[in-house]
Amino acid sequence: MSTTVAVTANGVPVNASWEDLVTSALLGTDRRPLRAEDGAPVGPGELLDTAALHTVRRRAALRPATGAALPEPAPADPRPPLPAAARRRLAQLLADRSAPPSGGRRGAAPDLTELIPQWLASAGAHGYRAPAELLPALLDAARARTDLRPHVLAFAGPRGLWLAGLNPEWRFALRASSRGPQRPGIEDPEAVRRLWEEGLFAERVALLGAVREQDPGAARALLAGTWATERAEDRLMFLDSLRSGLSGADEAFLEEALADRSRNVRTTAAELLSALPNSALARRMAARATTCVNPDRAGGAVSVAVEAPHECDAAMQRDGVVPVPPSGRGERSWWLGQLVEATPLGVWRERFDGRTAQELVMLPVADGWAGELHAAWCRAAVRQRDPDWARALLGAPSTPLANGPGTASLAERSKLLATLPSSERALWVAGFIAAHGLSEAFQLLGVCSVPWEGPLGRAVVDALDIARDAGSYPWSFSGVMGLAERCLNPAEADRLAVLTTTPDEPEGASPGAGGYWSEAFQRLVSTLRLRAAMDAELAQDGAE
Incomplete structure (x- = not known):
C-alpha cells in the first residue's frame, strides 16, 4: 500500500508516503531529506514522529482479525520430575551441544x-x-x-x-515413535484397520511394529490383508517387522513371500524362514547342503569333504539363493556359502556322528574349502543365535586371527560375540586385547555392554598404558580412548589418576608424546568423574 499523507510533526505539516519515510530513515535525513510544505528540511526527530503518526493511521484502517484456534492442551505426564541438580546438568549438556565447535586440540x-x-x-x-x-x-x-x-x-x-x-x-x-498421538490401541480393531489402510507409510510401519509387539498374529493378518497391493519397497520394510516375535506361525505367510516378484523380498523371506530350524525351507536347504558337505572317513580319520553345487536352479533361487556372486567371488563357492548359512546347525551334529560344534570346527576340511565353510557356519550361528557354535567359531581369544577356527574377519567376530552373554563377551574381548593389543579391537569393543565390566576395563587401560610407554602419539588410539570415556566404569577414575602425570620420554619416543598422553588421560579421568556426578544427581531425592 503506497499512499501519500499529510500529517503534522511538531506542528510542521509533512507530505510523504510510507516508502519515502522508510527510504529517508534508511539513507539518513542528510542524504535523503524530507521537507515540510514550506520546503524546509525535516530533521530525524520529526521523521520519527511522522512515522509514528503514519503507523497509527495505517493501523486504524485495519479490520480486527479472527483469532487462531488454540491447540489442544498438552497431555499429562505422570512420571516424577527431575531432581533440580539433574535438570541443571541437562540444560548444561544441551547448551554445550549448540555451542560452535572450538576446533584444534580437544584438551x-x-x-x-x-x-x-x-x-x-x-x-x-x-x-x-x-x-x-x-x-x-x-x-x-x-x-x-x-x-x-x-x-x-x-x-x-x-x-x-x-x-x-x-x-x-x-x-x-x-x-x-510407534506410540505417536495418532496411533490407536489394538483393542480398537476398526481404528487400527482404518489407520493401516489410510495412514502415511511411516504411520503404518509404526503401527505394524506396535501391533506385532502385542499380538504377532494380528500384525501378520494386517499385513496379509493388503500384501498384494503394496509397493515392493514397502513390502520389504513391512516384512522386516516380522523379525520381532518370529515363530513357526509365520511360516505359511513367509513361504508365500518366497514367490514375490521382488528379489529383495524373496531374500528376506528366505532369511527369516532359515532362522526357523523346523521350517520347510530349512529342511530343503539342509537337504541341498548335505549333498555338498559330508564326512570323509578315508584312512580311519574323519575329515570334511566338500563338493560345491554345479548350478543354481530355479528351486534354489526361489528359496533365496542369489545366483550371481559379487565381483571377485566364484559362483560355486557363493552358492555353497548360501546353502550352509541357511541350514540348521543341528544338522551337522547328526551328519558327523554327534560331534559337538567345538569338535566340528576342528576337523580338517579338504581341498581348501575351510575358509568358505567356516565363514558360512559363522553366518549361520549369528542368524540362528547359537552361542555354542559362536564359542566354537571364535576359539580362544589368544589365538592369532589367521589361525583361528572360524574367520579372521573382525566384523564377523563381533557378530558372533553378540550372541554370547555380556559377561562372557567382556572376558573374551579382554583376553583378545591382552593378546593382540588395541589396534584390532575397536569393532569388538563396540558390542560389549556398558559400563565395561572390570576385566575388560582393566585390559583396555593396560593396553593404553603400554601404548603410552612405547612413546608413540595417542592419535592412533583416539577411537578407543573415546569409547573408554563413555564405557569405562566411573568407579575406575581414582585408579587411573596416576596416568595423568607426564612421564619421562623414552629414547626414540615421538617429541611431546608424553604430554599428549597425559592430556588424554586427564580428559578420561575428568569424564569418568563427571559421569559419576551425573549418576549421583539423577539418584537424588527432590524434584524440580
Missing part, C-alpha cells in the same frame, strides 16, 4: 556432547519426565542427531510428541 576437558546419550539413558532408567522448558532443546538435539532420537522420544514422553506436532521441523518424532 583435557570432557566432551559434554558425547555424554548426552548416556545421560538420557540413565534418566530414562530412573523413569523421570523431561522438564517442559527443555523440550524444545531436546527435540532440536534429536533432529540434529539421529542416534539420540530413541532416548529423547522416550524421555520427552507424551508432551514431547504433542509439541512435535506443532512444529514441522520436529515431525521426525511423529514418524519415529
Whole structure:
C-alpha cells in the first residue's frame, strides 16, 4: 500500500508516503531529506514522529482479525520430575551441544556432547519426565542427531510428541515413535484397520511394529490383508517387522513371500524362514547342503569333504539363493556359502556322528574349502543365535586371527560375540586385547555392554598404558580412548589418576608424546568423574 499523507510533526505539516519515510530513515535525513510544505528540511526527530503518526493511521484502517484456534492442551505426564541438580546438568549438556565447535586440540576437558546419550539413558532408567522448558532443546538435539532420537522420544514422553506436532521441523518424532498421538490401541480393531489402510507409510510401519509387539498374529493378518497391493519397497520394510516375535506361525505367510516378484523380498523371506530350524525351507536347504558337505572317513580319520553345487536352479533361487556372486567371488563357492548359512546347525551334529560344534570346527576340511565353510557356519550361528557354535567359531581369544577356527574377519567376530552373554563377551574381548593389543579391537569393543565390566576395563587401560610407554602419539588410539570415556566404569577414575602425570620420554619416543598422553588421560579421568556426578544427581531425592 503506497499512499501519500499529510500529517503534522511538531506542528510542521509533512507530505510523504510510507516508502519515502522508510527510504529517508534508511539513507539518513542528510542524504535523503524530507521537507515540510514550506520546503524546509525535516530533521530525524520529526521523521520519527511522522512515522509514528503514519503507523497509527495505517493501523486504524485495519479490520480486527479472527483469532487462531488454540491447540489442544498438552497431555499429562505422570512420571516424577527431575531432581533440580539433574535438570541443571541437562540444560548444561544441551547448551554445550549448540555451542560452535572450538576446533584444534580437544584438551583435557570432557566432551559434554558425547555424554548426552548416556545421560538420557540413565534418566530414562530412573523413569523421570523431561522438564517442559527443555523440550524444545531436546527435540532440536534429536533432529540434529539421529542416534539420540530413541532416548529423547522416550524421555520427552507424551508432551514431547504433542509439541512435535506443532512444529514441522520436529515431525521426525511423529514418524519415529510407534506410540505417536495418532496411533490407536489394538483393542480398537476398526481404528487400527482404518489407520493401516489410510495412514502415511511411516504411520503404518509404526503401527505394524506396535501391533506385532502385542499380538504377532494380528500384525501378520494386517499385513496379509493388503500384501498384494503394496509397493515392493514397502513390502520389504513391512516384512522386516516380522523379525520381532518370529515363530513357526509365520511360516505359511513367509513361504508365500518366497514367490514375490521382488528379489529383495524373496531374500528376506528366505532369511527369516532359515532362522526357523523346523521350517520347510530349512529342511530343503539342509537337504541341498548335505549333498555338498559330508564326512570323509578315508584312512580311519574323519575329515570334511566338500563338493560345491554345479548350478543354481530355479528351486534354489526361489528359496533365496542369489545366483550371481559379487565381483571377485566364484559362483560355486557363493552358492555353497548360501546353502550352509541357511541350514540348521543341528544338522551337522547328526551328519558327523554327534560331534559337538567345538569338535566340528576342528576337523580338517579338504581341498581348501575351510575358509568358505567356516565363514558360512559363522553366518549361520549369528542368524540362528547359537552361542555354542559362536564359542566354537571364535576359539580362544589368544589365538592369532589367521589361525583361528572360524574367520579372521573382525566384523564377523563381533557378530558372533553378540550372541554370547555380556559377561562372557567382556572376558573374551579382554583376553583378545591382552593378546593382540588395541589396534584390532575397536569393532569388538563396540558390542560389549556398558559400563565395561572390570576385566575388560582393566585390559583396555593396560593396553593404553603400554601404548603410552612405547612413546608413540595417542592419535592412533583416539577411537578407543573415546569409547573408554563413555564405557569405562566411573568407579575406575581414582585408579587411573596416576596416568595423568607426564612421564619421562623414552629414547626414540615421538617429541611431546608424553604430554599428549597425559592430556588424554586427564580428559578420561575428568569424564569418568563427571559421569559419576551425573549418576549421583539423577539418584537424588527432590524434584524440580
